[in-house]
Amino acid sequence: MDMEKEPAAPLGVRERKRRETLRRITDAGMGLFIAKGYEETTLDEIAAKAGISRRTFFYYFKSKDDILLSLQNSMGEMIVEAIRAAPPGQPPLHAIRDAVLRICAPIPADDMIIIDRLMRSSETVQARKQAAYIQHEKAVFAALRERWPEPADETKLRLIAMMAIGAVRLASDTLNREGGRRPYAELLREAFDMLEKGI
Amino acid sequence: MDMEKEPAAPLGVRERKRRETLRRITDAGMGLFIAKGYEETTLDEIAAKAGISRRTFFYYFKSKDDILLSLQNSMGEMIVEAIRAAPPGQPPLHAIRDAVLRICAPIPADDMIIIDRLMRSSETVQARKQAAYIQHEKAVFAALRERWPEPADETKLRLIAMMAIGAVRLASDTLNREGGRRPYAELLREAFDMLEKGI
DNA sequence: TTGAAAATTACACTGAGTGTAATAATATTA
DNA sequence: TAATATTATTACACTCAGTGTAATTTTCAA
Structure with a gap:
C-alpha cells in the first residue's frame, strides 16, 4: 500500500515545462520590478524577458x-x-x-x-x-x-x-x-x- | 469671540458648483452601476450622464x-x-x-x-x-x-x-x-x- | 498512430488612466 | 471696475492592462 506518491514522481513534460515557464515569468517580473520599478515595468517587457508572448502571460497569471x-x-x-x-x-x-x-x-x-x-x-x-x-x-x-x-x-x-x-x-x-x-x-x-x- | 463659523456661510459660486458637480457625478455613476452593472459602465457614459467631459471626471475622482x-x-x-x-x-x-x-x-x-x-x-x-x-x-x-x-x-x-x-x-x-x-x-x-x- | 486536451501565439479591440496645452470661469487685488 | 492670478474644464493624443477569438503547435492517452 501507499506506493503512488514518492517524491521522485516522473512529473511529465507538460508539468515540468509549466513550472519552468512559471518560474521564468516570476523571475523576469521580479528582476524588472527591482531594476526599474513596478509601475514602470510593462507586461510586454516581462513577456519578452521570459521568452513568451504577451498573451501567454495571461495564461499563467490573471494580472500583473x-x-x-x-x-x-x-x-x-x-x-x-x-x-x-x-x-x-x-x-x-x-x-x-x-x-x-x-x-x-x-x-x-x-x-x-x-x-x-x-x-x-x-x-x-x-x-x-x-x-x-x-x-x-x-x-x-x-x-x-x-x-x-x-x-x-x-x-x-x-x-x-x-x-x-x-x-x-x-x-x-x-x-x-x-x-x-x-x-x-x-x-x-x-x-x-x-x-x-x-x- | 467665535464669530467666524456660522452654518450659513456664503459658500461662493465655485464651491457651490464644485459640490454640485461632485453630486452629479456620483449620482450618474451610481445610477448607471445599478442599471447595468459596475464593470459594464464606462467612464464615458458616466461623464456624459453627468454632463462633463471624460477628462473632468479625473479632476474630481482619482479613479472609477x-x-x-x-x-x-x-x-x-x-x-x-x-x-x-x-x-x-x-x-x-x-x-x-x-x-x-x-x-x-x-x-x-x-x-x-x-x-x-x-x-x-x-x-x-x-x-x-x-x-x-x-x-x-x-x-x-x-x-x-x-x-x-x-x-x-x-x-x-x-x-x-x-x-x-x-x-x-x-x-x-x-x-x-x-x-x-x-x-x-x-x-x-x-x-x-x-x-x-x-x- | 491518432485523436483529444492543453499550451502558445497573432491580431484586433476595449477601456482606464495620464500628459499637455489651450481656453473659460471665478476669485482677488489694486 | 479693470487687471491679474487661480481654478475648472476641455480636446487630443497616447500608453498600457486586460479580453475575445481563432488558428497553430505541443503533449498526453488510448
Missing part, C-alpha cells in the same frame, strides 16, 4: 499584480492546510501559532522586504495585499470551525482567526519597519505572546 | 473605483474624528463603540446593501474596500494613542483598534448576509458586546 501576490496567497493556503492537519487536543490559537511559525519563519527576510517595498509602490497591489489578509482570516476561520466544531465557540473562533492574522500582519509590519533587524520568527512569536496575554 | 469607495472612506474619517473628540474618563473601547454607533447607525440599510452588492461585482473594488478597513484600523489606532497616551498600553490599543474595526466588519457582513433583516445599529451593538465578553 499576481506576480507579486502569489507568494502571499500561497502562504495563506499553506497555513489553512496546516490547521486542517493540526494534532488534536490543543487550543486553536496554539495550532495557528505553530502553523504560522512553521510556514512563515523560513521565508528569507530580504525577500520579504523587497516584495513589501515593491507592493508599497503600487496602490492597487498594496490594497490587494491587505485584502488578502482579510481573505486569509476568513479561510482560517473556516478551517478552525472544521477542526473545532463546537458551534458555541463560533464567535470565539472568529476572534481567534482575527487575532492570529492580526499577529501576522503586526509581525510583518514590524519586520519591514525595522528593515529586518530582528528575524521574522522572533517577531511572530512576540506578536502571538502579546495576544495570549491580551486575552 | 472611488465613486463606490468615497462613502466607506468618509465614514472612516468621521470615526477617527469622533474618537479625537471623545469625552475623557472612559475606556477606549467604549469611546469607539459610541463613535461607531453614532456614525454608522443612521446609514440606510438599503444603501449599504446596494453598494455592497456593487462592490462585490468588481474584484479590485472589493479589495480596496477590505484594504480600507485595514487603513481605518491604523487610523483608529493613531487616534486612540493620541487620546490615551500611556505608552505601556500601546499594544492594548492596537488590539482594541483591531477588534473594533473587526466588529464593524462583522456587523456589515452580517447585515449584507441577512439582506437587512435586522438594523445595522443592532448588529453593531451585538458585535461590540461579543468583543467585550471575549476580552
Whole structure:
C-alpha cells in the first residue's frame, strides 16, 4: 500500500515545462520590478524577458499584480492546510501559532522586504495585499470551525482567526519597519505572546 | 469671540458648483452601476450622464473605483474624528463603540446593501474596500494613542483598534448576509458586546 | 498512430488612466 | 471696475492592462 506518491514522481513534460515557464515569468517580473520599478515595468517587457508572448502571460497569471501576490496567497493556503492537519487536543490559537511559525519563519527576510517595498509602490497591489489578509482570516476561520466544531465557540473562533492574522500582519509590519533587524520568527512569536496575554 | 463659523456661510459660486458637480457625478455613476452593472459602465457614459467631459471626471475622482469607495472612506474619517473628540474618563473601547454607533447607525440599510452588492461585482473594488478597513484600523489606532497616551498600553490599543474595526466588519457582513433583516445599529451593538465578553 | 486536451501565439479591440496645452470661469487685488 | 492670478474644464493624443477569438503547435492517452 501507499506506493503512488514518492517524491521522485516522473512529473511529465507538460508539468515540468509549466513550472519552468512559471518560474521564468516570476523571475523576469521580479528582476524588472527591482531594476526599474513596478509601475514602470510593462507586461510586454516581462513577456519578452521570459521568452513568451504577451498573451501567454495571461495564461499563467490573471494580472500583473499576481506576480507579486502569489507568494502571499500561497502562504495563506499553506497555513489553512496546516490547521486542517493540526494534532488534536490543543487550543486553536496554539495550532495557528505553530502553523504560522512553521510556514512563515523560513521565508528569507530580504525577500520579504523587497516584495513589501515593491507592493508599497503600487496602490492597487498594496490594497490587494491587505485584502488578502482579510481573505486569509476568513479561510482560517473556516478551517478552525472544521477542526473545532463546537458551534458555541463560533464567535470565539472568529476572534481567534482575527487575532492570529492580526499577529501576522503586526509581525510583518514590524519586520519591514525595522528593515529586518530582528528575524521574522522572533517577531511572530512576540506578536502571538502579546495576544495570549491580551486575552 | 467665535464669530467666524456660522452654518450659513456664503459658500461662493465655485464651491457651490464644485459640490454640485461632485453630486452629479456620483449620482450618474451610481445610477448607471445599478442599471447595468459596475464593470459594464464606462467612464464615458458616466461623464456624459453627468454632463462633463471624460477628462473632468479625473479632476474630481482619482479613479472609477472611488465613486463606490468615497462613502466607506468618509465614514472612516468621521470615526477617527469622533474618537479625537471623545469625552475623557472612559475606556477606549467604549469611546469607539459610541463613535461607531453614532456614525454608522443612521446609514440606510438599503444603501449599504446596494453598494455592497456593487462592490462585490468588481474584484479590485472589493479589495480596496477590505484594504480600507485595514487603513481605518491604523487610523483608529493613531487616534486612540493620541487620546490615551500611556505608552505601556500601546499594544492594548492596537488590539482594541483591531477588534473594533473587526466588529464593524462583522456587523456589515452580517447585515449584507441577512439582506437587512435586522438594523445595522443592532448588529453593531451585538458585535461590540461579543468583543467585550471575549476580552 | 491518432485523436483529444492543453499550451502558445497573432491580431484586433476595449477601456482606464495620464500628459499637455489651450481656453473659460471665478476669485482677488489694486 | 479693470487687471491679474487661480481654478475648472476641455480636446487630443497616447500608453498600457486586460479580453475575445481563432488558428497553430505541443503533449498526453488510448
